[in-house]
Amino acid sequence: MADKINRVVLAYSGGLDTSVILKWLQQNYGCEVVTFTADLGQGEELEPARAKAELMGVRPEHIFIDDLREEFVRDFVFPMMRANALYEGLYLLGTSIARPLIAKRQIEIARQVGADAVSHGATGKGNDQVRFELGYYALQPDIRVIAPWREWDLTSRSKLIEFAEAHQIPIPRDKRGEAPFSTDANLLHTSSEGLVLEDPWAEVPDYVFSRTVNPEDAPDQPQLVTVAFERGDAVAVDGEALSPAALLARLNDLGRAHGIGRLDLVENRFVGMKSRGMYETPGGTILHAAHRAIEQLTLDRGAAHLKDELAPRYAELIYNGFWYSPEREMLQAAIDHSQEKVDGEVRLKLYKGGVHVVGRRSANSLYSEKVVTFEDDAGAYDQRDAAGFIKLNALRLRLLGRRDASGDEPVSHTARR
Structure with missing residues (x-):
């Protein structure tokens, strides 16, 4: 049927959430899953993600682990830094600026392997779902997007762990309880x-x-x-x-x-x-x-x-x-x-x-x-020029001051009529 998904590219970290998503996509959509793991300098060993994806049935040629560190800084971080961009005056946008690159590479892989959909692990409460999907649609307007957190009933960490255990998905030991923060x-x-x-x-x-x-x-x-x-x-x-x-x-x-x-x-x-x-x-x-x-x-x-x-x-x-x-x-x-x-x-x-x-x-x-010095500037700046500059800029203020000092009430529009 027209809505049948044959192959999907998943943004895959190898962690609990995206590993559950991988299996869930295989089960619920009956599709082949291609995994994409981006090295953006997060400081983690990424090869275990390859082994885990293979263990879960992903074909070796459909496991992509790409070093994007130079592209990330050169084409995304540096242009943003040129702008001196701070969200709400403080935030240097570290998460935000990574998402368009991940979306770009996902779409490139989807074209390369002939996928008809992409998927991500962002929740329905956060900003990342918006960032990923706006990127997908801008680069591939007709791409199908699957956002499991907006579809499934696995609404808690304990349910994710139960699903993982039921399907023999390896779980990192520190994920066998409620993480203190993400x-x-x-x-x-x-x-x-x-x-x-x-x-x-x-x-x-x-x-x-x-x-x-x-x-x-x-x-x-x-x-x-x-x-x-x-x-x-x-x-x-x-x-x-x-x-x-x-x-x-x-x-x-x-x-x-x-x-x-x-x-x-x-x-x-x-x-x-x-x-x-x-x-x-x-x-x-x-x-x-x-x-x-x-x-x-x-x-x-x-x-x-x-x-x-x-x-x-x-x-x-x-x-x-x-x-x-x-x-x-x-x-x-x-x-x-x-x-x-x-x-x-x-x-x-x-x-x-x-x-x-x-x-x-x-x-x-x-x-x-030479111009800014408090010492003798040898004629580089004529301080007398400032008088005219000040008077021109003060003209409107002086006119306002004279009017208001006269005590005359401004004429209302009603009175004019």
Whole structure:
């Protein structure tokens, strides 16, 4: 029949949820399942996912484990960093920015193997279902999407475990009980939410943190680091040229050691509810501070201020899953144009959870010591010019002040009639 699914590509981690989904798809849709596991730098061994998929009947040629770390940082993280994007002024979008890449690769695999559907393990309460599916539909408008969490009756961790045991699905020992919180990780960040984190008044337990040392336990001596930029992208750390993924990994190591990048956030999900999460983005926090610092030298005031107006809109588009939308691409074109002269170096001091800019320099700098100096500027700036500038800008304020000081009541529209 027309709705028959023959082959589906599943975003597969090898964990409890997606392993149950794999078996559930085989049973409920009677289809062949192709698994796709993305290495985005989450720091986990991914080969066990291959063995587990084979054990569950997936053909070896239909098990895809792809190293996407360089593409992730180069084509997704770096463009976002050029925009200085922060969702709700704080969140560096570590989970959000990974989803369009996973969706892209899933669709590529679906075309390669002739699949007529894709599937994911996102729940019906979260943002990820939206991000994955908007990506799928943007890249393959007629693709069939299967979202098990919106279809099945396995509504609790205990039911998932019961299903797994009934179908001889191996379960990690730490999943044989209720996990204290859920996590998502990639090269940019680790996020944690749920259960022990659901009370926004309760302090995040120290055992939740995995990417950063406690700032209180960080070294008592600050560390200086220099980040070099070309056209708005970081290209070197302390003089060593690095690939995008290697550079972010280096900054992650520095940030981890100094307890940098922790964020406790209550955010507004796209689906309507508020949620509390804990984010660790060590390298991204350093990179964000460094990029803003080099822009301080190299961007014209008008361009810089316009970028600051666009950034919240850009961040919201990524958070809500609209990476492949024309409006995001339009914003990206404007942002990338602004970065043509964003070259130079930024020196930062890392100390007990803080990132402090202590120096910046650029061959494209718009900063002029000759103009700004408090000493004799040798005629570079005529201070008398300021009088006319001020009077022109004050004209409307003076007219308003004179009118209001006269005591005359403004004439109402009713009175005019």
